[in-house]
Amino acid sequence: MVAPTPALENILSHLPHFLHELEQGVLDHGLSPSIGTMDHVCYRALDNAEYLTLRAELAQYGEVLVEGMIGHRPIITFKLFQPLASPFGAIPSLELAAPKAGKQHTHGLEHGEIVVPNLQQLLSDYPWIPFNTKGLQGHAPEVTLSVAPYQIKFHCLSLADTIALEIAHNQVIPVPEDYFQITL
Template identity: 40%
Template sequence: MKREEAELFVRKGVHFLQSCGLPISEWSIDHLCYRVETEERYFSMKNALENEGKLLIESKIGGRMISSFLLNQPFEIAQWTIPVLELPAPKQGAAYPEGYDHFEVVVPFSLEKLIKNFPDLAWDTSAINKAHNREIRLWINDWQSVKFHEKSLADCIAQELGG
C-alpha cells in the first residue's frame, strides 16, 4: 500500500470532480480501493494490511473475496481523513492493473438527487439498484473511477455484522 500513490490518485480524482462542478469539498471520502492482479498478491497484501489495521470483514462479493480494513493510520489527504481501505481479489476473466482503482464519496442526499442536480455528467448508474449499498459512478479514465453512496462502507459492514 503506497500512501504517496493514494494521495496522487485522490488529488487527481478530486480535481476531476471539481472540474465537473461537483462540491466534493462538502462531502466525505469514506474509503479507497486498491486492486491487485493475482490471487497470490491478494493474500500477500491482505497479510500485510493485517499489520496496518483491523480487518472489518472479508466476504465473497461478485464471485471473489473482498477484504475491508479500518486503518490504524488513516489516509490524510487534503481536508479528508479516509479510514478504510478495500482490497478485492481479482475477478475471474477481468484484468486490472495493480493500484488504486476508485474512491468512494458519501453524499448527504439520494443518488437520484445527485443525478438530477448534475444531469449533464456521464453517470454510470448500473449499480444504482444494488440491494446492498447502491452506488453510481463517474469514470476518471479507462479503469479508475469515483463512486457515490448514501452510506459509508464502515456503516454498511456494521449493519451487515449486526452492530
C-alpha cells in the same frame, strides 16, 4: 508505528497521484471535493499472491471489518488505525480486492467512494455530470463517475455502516477455506 513494507509502500507511493486525479476529475465536472466524505479507497491486487501478501501486511495498519466473497472473489476491508489524508478529508478505510478469476483487469488503486446524503438529489443537482446510474438498483445503491482510469462511487452509507448491516443480516458470503489453494 511500524514502517511500511515494500508492497504497502508501493500502494502508498501511488496514493497522492490517485487522489489528485480523483480531485481533478471532481473539479473538472463542476463538483467540490467537499461534496461528501471519502469513506474509503480500493486497491485491486494483481493476483492472489499479492492479495495474500497485502492482506497480511495491512493487518498491521488497521482492523479487519470483514472479508467476504463479492463478485466471485475475496474482498477485505480494513478500518485504518491512522486515516489517510486526502483532499476529500480523512479516509478511514481501505478495501483490498482480489482479482476476478479469468478476467483481465488493471491492478492498483481503482476507486474512491464518497458518502452523500441523497443519490437522487445528487443526480438532480448535477444533471450535466455523466454519472453511471446502473448501480442504483443494487442492494447498496450507488452512482459512479468515471475519472479514467479510475472511478468515484457515491453512496448514502459508509462502507463501515454497510458492512455492519451485512453482518447483522447475515449477508456476508465467507471466503471458502480452500479458495487460495484452488486459485493460486
